[in-house]
Amino acid sequence: MVKDGEYVAIFNSIHRVMKAxxxxxxxxxxMLLIPxxxxxxxDCGLAIRYAEAERGAVEGALAEADLLxxxxxxxxxxxxxRVSG
Incomplete structure (x- = not known):
């Protein structure tokens, strides 16, 4: 499901992961919403998976929207x- 080198973002609620x-x-x-x-x-059982090449753009967009x-x-x-959190 998650390949070597891919990033997985874990959120503390289902609402935040869905907004993200x-x-x-x-x-x-x-990106892909995954278990x-x-x-x-x-806590919510879901995560967002994205490639290393997209890391800066994805994390920048989430930070800008206060959805880290x-x-x-x-x-x-x-x-x-673990790379952050």
């Missing part, structure tokens, strides 16, 4: 490495 998804879709960023990986905890995720991880091999 709507915003990113409106801006036509390539939060089992290795990561999520609670935590962000990058997949490296079989592990998820």
């Amino acid at each position: 998804e709507k915003l990113l879709k409106e801006k036509r960023f390539p 939060a990986p089992r290795a990561l905890t999520s 995720p609670e935590e962000t991880y990058v997949k490296q091999g079989e592990a998820y490495v």
